[in-house]
Structures are given as structure tokens and as C-alpha cells.
Amino acid sequence: MSDRLIIAQSKGSTLDLLLPMANRHGLIAGATGTGKTVTLQVLAEQFSQAGIPVFMADIKGDLSGLGQIGGGNIKVAARAKELGLTTIEYADNPVVYWDVFGQKGHPMRATVSDMGPLLLSRILNLNDTQTGVLTAVFKAADDQGWLLLDLKDLRAMLQYASQNAQKLIVEYGNISAASVGAIQRGLLQLEHEGGEHLFGEPMFNFADLMQTNENGRGVINILSAETLHNTPRLYATLLLWLLSELYENLAEVGDLDKPKLVFFFDEAHLLFNDAPKVLLDKIEQVVRLIRSKAVGIYFVSQNPLDIPDKILGQLGNRIQHALRAFTPRDQKAVKAAAQTFRSNPNINVETAITELGVGEALVSFLDEKGRPHPVEIGKIFPPMSRLGPVTDQERQKIIRNSGFYGYYEETIDRESAYEILKEQVERKAGKEIQSEGDHGFDWRDMLGGEGNSKRSGRQPQGIIETVAKSAARTVGGEIGRQILRGILGSILGKNRR
Known part of the structure; x- marks a missing residue:
């Protein structure tokens, strides 16, 4: 098995991502319609072929095609001819579909206790005082040994805390009726947006993300986010919860010859929008330390400025598609993106970013010693799987043939x-x-x-x-x-x- 993934071609030579460096994280950026989705698809199937499981959110539904054999696409054939590929070995990939709402994949749930007050406060858009009250309610439930599994548990606990505020004030601080009311209203809004589907049991088992099939290929886990994406805080918090749990549960392994899991975070700007400092610090900590647990994180966004500098500086593998410089902010983004690459005397990076064609990108991967290669302009290889979504019948067939079918579909409501x-x-x-x-x-x-x-x-x-x-x-x-x-x-x- 090769120790590298062939991602793009530049002037007759390939641009390869080294597997031992794949856990040093990465960034895939570019304006809408410049080819980011295809790049994601190519990366996912290449990681899968190398025996590395993948998790990715499918915002538009296009990535579901990873589960079907490619072919018959004029654009794919044209790109293959442009790159001098005489044949393409079209193939499908082992995929598992997930869906918080249980419609386009196996349900993915968390318990309220496991989500914790910090991330739940993010979903509910609470201020510092309300977050403090929610934290006190969680602590009171823990001290009583009362499980918080779903939203009705949390509502019951909030009412208990409000009615017994005078008894709890000495140990847990003031639990004001106004703060409890604000949290309850947030829960009502969350339910209105379908958030109650996220909470309950059986809770998602993180070992299920790290599967290989009988041929040793990594399973590609695809979260259907077409509906979930309409609730940005819920979407971003769910993915952050997954990352946090992986960080908490995986053992330290140091640098391996390849990652145990690669995690793609699409629409990454949603993770950072209006995030309080304590949450940003948590994200930075996870990104910095999770690579020692053999997990690679790849942020996907339209604009590199969407990523905070402390996190952007830790993303060693870069694929930058075209950016448009129509406004002063766009021009600033182009300049910032150009400065993040190791310079190449033969390329004016700032100019090239605005002139890239669809499927072209500025590429810089880490070398064997962890140093970024000088930036190159490359054309992304075409995918071997279907370019476009699966049909409902094809999706349901894959869901029913999955080894997880029937387990996550049955809800559990134990005493809490x-x-x-x-x-x-x-x-x-x-x-x-x-x-x-x-x-x-x-x-x-x-x-x-x-x-x-x-x-x-x-x-x-x-x-x-x-x-x-x-x-x-x-x-x-x-x-x-x-x-x-x-x-x-x-x-x-x-x-x-």
C-alpha cells in the first residue's frame, strides 16, 4: 500500500498528500462553484482506499454519491482526458449514512448529560448568567444521581431547580426564575427546529465511526445535513460534540503511519460565528491535541478568514480553490490566503487565486519532515464514485444493508x-x-x-x-x-x- 494520496496534477507531476502527515490537519477553501465538493469526494475515497475511515457532513446531498459507482459523466471524462488518463477505474465506496432526524440515515443521538452545559448553551444561545444557571442545574442532577438523557429530563430538572431555588442557593448559587424561563424558551425553540431528535438513547457509539470493511477499506460516514444545516448552531455544535468526544475517548498514540480517522468539517465558519471565548479555547485545544490521537481534521470553508488565526496556523495541508475579489473584504481574504502558503518564485499566488478555473487549486502539502511544500497550481483528479446524489431507493438499500440497521432506529427511554x-x-x-x-x-x-x-x-x-x-x-x-x-x-x- 502506498504511503501517499494522489490528489492533483501539476505540469505532469502529481501533488501527493503523505499519509503520515495527514493528521496534521488541513484546509479546503474556495468560493461557491469552484470545485470544493469534488475535492472533498476525491479526498474521502482516497482515504478510504488507504484503509482510513472518514466522517463528513453532506450539506447539499452531493456527497451521497460516494456510495455508488461513477461513470457516464461528461465533466469527469473531460477532466480525465485533460490529465492524460486513458482509463478510470470507477468504483463505489463503503459508506454509512447518518441523519439526526432518522430519515436519510441511521439516527445520530447524544444524551443531554453527554452534550454538557457548555455546548448546550451554545445551541440555546444563552448568555453567561443563563449558562451559569444551566451548569448549576447539571451539577444538581449529577449530585442527585439523576440522569439527563433527553429534553423532557432537562425540562423536569429545570422546574425542580426553580421550585427549590431557596434550598439549592447555598450549594449551587442563585437559580433565578428569569434565567430558567430563558432556558425553557430556548428549549421550546430547539424543539420547534427539530432538535429533540438529537437527544436520547441509544447514544451514538464513537467506535462506529472507525470501521473498515472486509476488504480493509475505510468506511465513509456521511451525515445528511441538508435539513440540519438550516439550524446552524445545532449543526455546528453536533460536529463539535463529535470532535470533543473523540478527543476525550481516544488514547494517545503519537505519530502513526496513517490516521485512525479523518474528520471533514464543512461550512466551518458556522463553528466560529458568535462563539464565546471559552468555546473558542475549547476548539483550539481539541485541534491542537487531537492529532496525537491519530485524528486529522480538515476544515472546509469559502474563505480562509472564516478560521481564527490560532487554528488556521495549525492546518498544514492546504487546498485553495478560486476566490473572487469583488469587495474590500474579498480582497483582504485573497491577500490573507496568499500569505499562508510557502512562496513559489514561479507563481504570483495573490493573482493566481482569482484566476483559477473550476477544479483547479493552489496546493501545498507537508513533506516528510512536516514542512510545507512550495505552493503549486494543480488540477484535482476526478472521482471514481458517482458525481452527484444517490436516489432515495439507492440510499434506503444501503441503510438497510448496514450492520447498524435496527439498533439506532429503536429508541430507549429508561428511568431518568x-x-x-x-x-x-x-x-x-x-x-x-x-x-x-x-x-x-x-x-x-x-x-x-x-x-x-x-x-x-x-x-x-x-x-x-x-x-x-x-x-x-x-x-x-x-x-x-x-x-x-x-x-x-x-x-x-x-x-x-
Whole structure:
């Protein structure tokens, strides 16, 4: 097996990415329509052929074609002829499709506890005070041993914290009703955008990203992000969570002969937009240290200025497609991009960036000693898989033939914070009912029969209404009403929402 990936051709020679340097991260940049998607496809299938698993988000649906044999595309044939390729060995790739919403791939879930308050605050767009309250609620749940698995657990815990704020203030600080209300509103907005699909069990197993098939080829994991991308914070936070979990769970291995996994982060600017400093520091730490765990991260963005300087400086492998210099910001981006390459006396990089054709790029990879090669203008090789999306029938066939089919599709709802708090309310309601009975209350009233109500002239009151009123007096608030709906639903034989 070769220790290099052949990505592009320049003046008759190839531009190769060395596998031992592939975990030094990279950047693929360029304006819309300049060929970034094809470059992603070529890189993914080359890594797969080298036995390296890949994770990538599919923003437009085009990358799903990695799972089908190529051929029959005029543009691909023209590029092959331009590069002097007499034949192309068209082939498909081992792929697994994932989808937070479970429609175009296996569901991908996290538990609320595993996502943690920092990343969840990012999704909910909380300020520092609200983030502090959310952190306190997480800590209180941990101290009680109450699991936060899905959004109903978090809602229940927020209501518990709000109603017991005076008891919790000494240990956890002030938990104001205003902050809890802001978090609850954020959760409602998240649910409206479909975010509840992300949280629950079974939680995604990160070992499932690092699979090879029976032929030793790395599996390409494709996250369907066509819908998810419409909620930018949710999209960016999910990918950051995946990176963070890989960083936390993988062992240190140093420099290997090739990465264990390559992670492509498309639309990378979404990760950094309006991110608080504490989150940017976390991202920088992950990028800096995760390479020692044999994971390569490749950021994909239209503009190199989208990436903070501290992170951009750690991206050793660069593929820069054309940029357009229509505005002062565009001109600044062109100049900044040109300065990141090791100069080549034969190329005016700043001028070349604006003149590149579709499928052409400025390329600079690291050499054997980790030094960047002088920049070259290269033409990206054509992909061997299909250029374009799969059909719904082809996608569903691959999903059903996957070894994961059936496991992630079945949701699990084990005992957690919601069920524990619900049980507490039920017990308290039962004690109140028993207390009323001890003071002469006729239990036949609860069953809708004749008893004290008939003698007193009151309307009969059944068990459902009694439990509801008693528990409502005891608990009050939104969590009480939610739990009562669960109690009444079970009594009446209805499904709990």
C-alpha cells in the first residue's frame, strides 16, 4: 500500500498528500462553484482506499454519491482526458449514512448529560448568567444521581431547580426564575427546529465511526445535513460534540503511519460565528491535541478568514480553490490566503487565486519532515464514485444493508430525571389523598359512586379529578402539569406524549 494520496496534477507531476502527515490537519477553501465538493469526494475515497475511515457532513446531498459507482459523466471524462488518463477505474465506496432526524440515515443521538452545559448553551444561545444557571442545574442532577438523557429530563430538572431555588442557593448559587424561563424558551425553540431528535438513547457509539470493511477499506460516514444545516448552531455544535468526544475517548498514540480517522468539517465558519471565548479555547485545544490521537481534521470553508488565526496556523495541508475579489473584504481574504502558503518564485499566488478555473487549486502539502511544500497550481483528479446524489431507493438499500440497521432506529427511554421526579409527585399526591380519606373522606366519591358527595349535595368527584386537583395543589408549575398529563394518560389508557 502506498504511503501517499494522489490528489492533483501539476505540469505532469502529481501533488501527493503523505499519509503520515495527514493528521496534521488541513484546509479546503474556495468560493461557491469552484470545485470544493469534488475535492472533498476525491479526498474521502482516497482515504478510504488507504484503509482510513472518514466522517463528513453532506450539506447539499452531493456527497451521497460516494456510495455508488461513477461513470457516464461528461465533466469527469473531460477532466480525465485533460490529465492524460486513458482509463478510470470507477468504483463505489463503503459508506454509512447518518441523519439526526432518522430519515436519510441511521439516527445520530447524544444524551443531554453527554452534550454538557457548555455546548448546550451554545445551541440555546444563552448568555453567561443563563449558562451559569444551566451548569448549576447539571451539577444538581449529577449530585442527585439523576440522569439527563433527553429534553423532557432537562425540562423536569429545570422546574425542580426553580421550585427549590431557596434550598439549592447555598450549594449551587442563585437559580433565578428569569434565567430558567430563558432556558425553557430556548428549549421550546430547539424543539420547534427539530432538535429533540438529537437527544436520547441509544447514544451514538464513537467506535462506529472507525470501521473498515472486509476488504480493509475505510468506511465513509456521511451525515445528511441538508435539513440540519438550516439550524446552524445545532449543526455546528453536533460536529463539535463529535470532535470533543473523540478527543476525550481516544488514547494517545503519537505519530502513526496513517490516521485512525479523518474528520471533514464543512461550512466551518458556522463553528466560529458568535462563539464565546471559552468555546473558542475549547476548539483550539481539541485541534491542537487531537492529532496525537491519530485524528486529522480538515476544515472546509469559502474563505480562509472564516478560521481564527490560532487554528488556521495549525492546518498544514492546504487546498485553495478560486476566490473572487469583488469587495474590500474579498480582497483582504485573497491577500490573507496568499500569505499562508510557502512562496513559489514561479507563481504570483495573490493573482493566481482569482484566476483559477473550476477544479483547479493552489496546493501545498507537508513533506516528510512536516514542512510545507512550495505552493503549486494543480488540477484535482476526478472521482471514481458517482458525481452527484444517490436516489432515495439507492440510499434506503444501503441503510438497510448496514450492520447498524435496527439498533439506532429503536429508541430507549429508561428511568431518568423525568421519571424520578414524576414518581415523587405521584407519591406526594397519594399521601394527600390518603390524608383526606383519614378525615372522613368517602372513597366511593373517588370512584364516581354515591357517598359523602350525595349527602352533602356536592357533585360526585371521580378518582381522576381528585388526583389531578390534589397533585396540582401540591406541585403547581409547569412540571406538575406535565407530570399530571402523564398520570392521567396512564389511567385513561392513552399514550404519554
